[in-house]
Amino acid sequence: MQKRRKWKKYLIWCTIAAAIIVAWLFIFPQRDFLNIPNVLSRSFLLAAFVIAYYYIMSTDSLWLIIGWELFTYRMLLGLLEEFVRTPSIVSGYLYPFLSIVGIVFVIWGLSLFLKKKAVKEKEQRLLEKKFKTLFESSNDAILIVKLNKIVDCNPKAIQLFKCDRKLLSGKALDALSPPEQPDSSGQHGILKKLYLAYQGKPQSFEWCFLRCDGSTFDAEISMNEFSVDKEAFIQITVKDVSERKNVKKKLLEERHKYKALFDNKNDAVIIKDIRAEKLEFNARAAEMLGYNLDDAQNLEIDKIIPHDELEDAQKKLELLMEKGHLPIYERTLIKRDGSKIPVEINLSLVKDNEGEPIYIQSVIRDISQRKKALELIKAERDKAKKYFDIARVIMVIIDTRGYVLDINRKGCSVLECAREEIIGKNWFDNFIPERIRDHVREIFSSIISGDLESYECFENPILTRKGKEKLISWHNTYLKDDEGKITGVLSSGEDITARRKFEEKLFENEEKFRALVSSMEDFVFTLDRDFKVTGLYGRWIDEFGIKPSEYIGKTALELFGKSGISHIEISKRVLKSETKKYEWSMVQNGKQLHFQTKLHPLCNSSGDIIGVVGITRDITRLKKDRDLLEKWVNFHNHLLEILAKILQGDFIENPFDDLLQRCIRAIPGAQAGSILLKENGIYTYVATVGYDLEKLKHLRFKPNELIRPETDEVIVIKDIKQAYNLDKELLNVLQKGVKLDKIKATLSIPVIVNKEIKALFNLDTFESPEIFDSTIVEMAEIMSKTLGFLLERLESEKRLKEQQKKLAFISTHDALTGLPNRRFLFEHASQQLALAKRYNNPLSVLYMDLNGFKKVNDIFGHEIGDILLKQVADRIKASLRESDVVARVGGDEFVFLLPDTDTAGAIETVKKLLMNLEKTFEISNKTLKISASFGISIFPTNGNDLKELLRRGDEAMYLAKKNHEPFYISVKK
Incomplete structure (x- = not known):
């Protein structure tokens, strides 16, 4: 560009010189017009002075310009003599003066010009040296381009393009460009940029270059024009931005991943922008609060948190900003319809690179189901606690270290202490007399270690608050965890202090013995060494219709029936001076009765054993209470396992087989069963225990073909064959898969989700039609609610897996x-x-x-x-x-x-x-x-x-x- 401007200026001055020549020819005196050599010599002399003046003006030397102007003025005066007569004094003095002064100034100005030029050339050389050093040591690749060819490059360019200097120099610029470019301009698009740079317009853009080894890299390009000796060049600075682009790409991918995770996370997520004071909801959060996603983005915090909790919420945020983290806590949120839901919130603080907080992320879980489950568990525990408290015997729970975990009202009454004074204390150190403390500890250790059977009975005295001793007969039951490990002992005890005193006095005075026995609720009998009845005392007539006089002399087998065998076998050990306590049962008037008997050796005045005396108590109600409590404990253990699976989401691919087996183990008397799952209004078998599922899974039942009406009540069906409303062909197929003739009763449990029956759990027994009593039905109703929670969770898991499958397909x-x-x-x-x-x-x-x-x-x-x-x-x-x-x-x-x-x-x-x-x-x-x-x-x-x-x-x-x-x-x- 500078070269072109100089040529343009030079052409203008040449045109001015030519015009002066032409003008001079026209005004030249006519008398000398034909003197061609004179005309031409003067004309060219004038033109030469004008052109020389142009070059002298470009030197910027003041004295040289003044001298040349004086010298030119002298020359013009000489030329004007042809037109005007000049006085001799002017031509004699002025002309030499102007010539001498002009020559002096020209020589002085020329010397100054040459000195200045030498200084400039020295500065130019220093500048070139600095530029060369900068060029060679630059951290950026630099290419020097003339036209479209690379004429020079620095070491960084050689390293970046992976070429030696000879190979890189001389290459065309577009030869280093692959066809595909960021701006889709193609391989030759860089030439357009180069052309604009030659026009004096600096260029900055991104470009993809091709290395000599065939690999490519992205770069930021800047193009600038410069001139050397009036020749134009382009300096191209190349910065490799491949790594930066990869980082940007990875950052974009991470943002997409975070966005996908945020949008598709099963948990509700709310993000608060601290700077913009805005809330952002994911789809799950909007759904949980009853809003669509667009409406949720405009919500304020006071719309979703109750007013009475806003102050606490603000304190939580301030504490989070101060400490950087908070433990998980619970809160209540308001849905769109105004209802409230309990949630669990995990707050975390998101900071930028400088450590300044920018977002608050809240991961929220709806714990409504967990609350309901916990309330259900609490209700069942309260019910078990009620049975525990109202028992008419002492019941105490002791852990493996001997510390009291719980005790019922009867136990508190016997010990004459409040429950708070007993729980947490060591049972042996505080409530067992010191003289037998070690012995009782040994028995307890034997029970905990499993060396003794849990049903064995023991007697030992306990200390009341006032230091009084009371003799208790204990019956112990193991408490085990899910792995079958013994975690404690449930001991049920009966205060036999009065009975023991009576037994002691019995041997002192027979008459007193008879009178006292008759006034007690116990049954007393005596046997001789041949195990024949020698006496019956107590309420034998009232309870059994047995007259003592009619059984004197008869054997124990005649008195007790089949259970008499156990009496005889135990009595043989008692005759060896042992004391035994045992339980037995008998059927009377169609009712099963349970008794506890304690046998002592019967001695004469000489101390010889002449027989056996037995004291029997009716423990039918006690055993019923104990059995009922064990049933409830067993039921609650299995129920807790099912609830744990619901809360943990610990499901296999088809959980119904495992679930049915757990239900059969949980419900007393259930021996087999099946699950009918409802889909599109039709019931099909999905699991069986005790039956052939392969023969049943192809059957389809309409609601009117079921063995029960489609209601939400638990029903006991005793005539199962008549309950089916099926044609003979379908009934025959069902008969082959299910043992209809052997089933005595069926406990049908409906599973309800969102007020609709989703499944039927049918539990069967082959023993008795009466085995499913009101207690079992109550258990089944609780089980129905638990199974409803489970099916609801399974449906949620199924929907989530389908969504994950769709997302996996979309991503690939x-x-x-x-x-x-x-x-x-x-x-x-x-x-x-x-x-x-x-x-x-x-x-x-x-x-x-x-x-x-x-x-x-x-x-x-x-x-x-x-x-x-x-x-x-x-x-x-x-x-x-x-x-x-x-x-x-x-x-x-x-x-x-x-x-x-x-x-x-x-x-x-x-x-x-x-x-x-x-x-x-x-x-x-x-x-x-x-x-x-x-x-x-x-x-x-x-x-x-x-x-x-x-x-x-x-x-x-x-x-x-x-x-x-x-x-x-x-x-x-």
């Missing part, structure tokens, strides 16, 4: 065509390449680009273009084998992965694809035609990994497009 497939995307292609290719390497098989990669697709979009619009892409995808899929994979990797670019396919097979596939694509496409009453270009690369000929094969295929496809060929095969690597 193209949304428009349904074809696999680039991610799926790379994952699948790694497997296929591994197989190809292992078995030494070929594998072909086709890179296809549609020709003219952009034109279709431009003319007919993107909607027609999208339909065309779908139809192209359908034709492609129809042309491939099942083992082949095609993926859409760009707008109109597709990549094919052909296992076990060599070059010939790949060409055959390409021809098949081309033939199918040549047919016209009919879209919205429009006939469209489109073609494609293919690039073929073969493993392992053209590369060992997919990235290399894609690059070679892309290059081959580009050559096919360039040469207007349908396909091109990549050459060997």
Whole structure:
């Protein structure tokens, strides 16, 4: 540009000089007009002075300019003598003065000019040296370009382009540019930028360069023009930004992942922007509060938190900002309809790189179900506690260390202490007399270690608050955890202090003995050494209708029936001076009665054992209470296991078999069962215990064909065969799978979710029609609610798995065509390449680009273009084998992965694809035609990994497009 401006200025001055010559010719005196040499010499002299004046003006030397102006003025006066007569004094003095002064000034100015020029040249050399040093040591790659050729480069450029200086210098700038560029300008787009830089317009842009080894990198480019010796050059500064772009790409991917996690997380998430004071809700949070997603984004915090909790919420936020974290806590949130839900909140603080908080993230879980479950558990515990408290015997729970965990009212009454004074204290140190403390500890240790059976009975005294001793008869039951480990002992005890005193006095005075025994509720009998009855005392007539006089002399077997055998066997040990306590039962008037008997040796006055005395107490009600408590404990243990599975989400693929087995173990008397699951109004068998599921799972029942009405009540069915409303054929099939004739009763438990019956749990017994009593029905009602929670959780899990499956498909497939995307292609290719390497098989990669697709979009619009892409995808899929994979990797670019396919097979596939694509496409009453270009690369000929094969295929496809060929095969690597 400077060179062009100087030439323009030079041309102007030449034109002025020529005009002066012409003007001089016209005004030259006519008398000398024909004196051609004189005219020309003076004219050219004038022009020379004018042109020399132009150059002298450019020197910026004041004295040289003044001297030349004086000298020029002297010359003009001499020339004007031809027109005007000049006085002799002027020509005699002025002309020499002007000439001498002009020459002096010219010489002085010229010397100053030369000195100044020498200084400038020295500065120029220093500047060039500094520039060279900066050029060589720059951290950025610098290319010096003349026209389109690289004439020089610094070491950083050599390192960046991976070329030596000779190879890089002399290369055309567009030769270092691959066809694909960020701005889609193509390989030669950089020349346009170069042209603008030559116009004096600095350029800054991003560009993709090609290294000498064939690899590419992204760079930031700045172009600036400069001149050396009136020659124009371009300095190109190249900054490698590949790493920065990769970081940006990864950051974008992380943002997408976070967005997908935020939007699809099963938990509700609310994010508060501290700077903008805005709340952001994910879909689960909006759904939980009853809003749609758009409306939820405009909510304020006071709309979802009750007013009486706002102050506490603010304090929590301030504490979070101060400490950086908070433990999980519970809160109540307000739904759109005004109802309140309990939630569990986990707050976390998100900070920027400088450590400043920018977001508060709240992960919220709806704990309504957990609250209901805990309330249900509490209700059942309260019920068990009630049975525990109202028992008419002492009941105390002791842990393995001997500390009291709980005690009932009867125990507190006997010990004469409040419950708070007993719980937490060591039972042996505080309530067992010191003289027998060690012995009782040994018995307790034997029970905890499992050496003694849990049903064995023991007697020992205990100390009341006032220090009084009371004799207690204990019956112990193990308490175990889920792993079967003993965690404590439930001891039920009866205060036998009065009875023991009576027994002691009995042997002192027989008359007193008889009178006292008659007044007690116990039954007393005596046997001789042959186990014949020698006496009956107490309420034998009232309870059993047995007259003592009628059984004197009869054997124990005649008195007690079959249970007499156990009496005789135990009595044999008592005759050896042992004392025994045992329980036994008998049936009277159709009722099962239970008794506890304690046998002592009966001695004469000499101390010889002459028989046995037995004291019997009716413990039917006590055993019933104890059995009932054990049933409830067993039921609650299984119920807690089921609730734990619900809360933990610990489900197998088909949980119904395991669930049915747990229900049968939980419900006393249940021996077999089945589960009918309702789908679309039809019930089908999904699990059985004790029956053949393969014969039953094909059966379908309408609601009116069930053994029970479709109500929410637990029902006991005793005549099960008559309950089915089925035709004979279906009933015969059911009879083969289910033992209808053997079933005595069925406990049918409905499972209700959202006020609708979703399943029926039918538990069967083969023993007695009366086994499912009111207590069992009450257990079944509790079980129904628990199973309802479970089925609701299972349905939620099923919906979540379906959503996850859809998300997995979306992440690996193209949304428009349904074809696999680039991610799926790379994952699948790694497997296929591994197989190809292992078995030494070929594998072909086709890179296809549609020709003219952009034109279709431009003319007919993107909607027609999208339909065309779908139809192209359908034709492609129809042309491939099942083992082949095609993926859409760009707008109109597709990549094919052909296992076990060599070059010939790949060409055959390409021809098949081309033939199918040549047919016209009919879209919205429009006939469209489109073609494609293919690039073929073969493993392992053209590369060992997919990235290399894609690059070679892309290059081959580009050559096919360039040469207007349908396909091109990549050459060997």
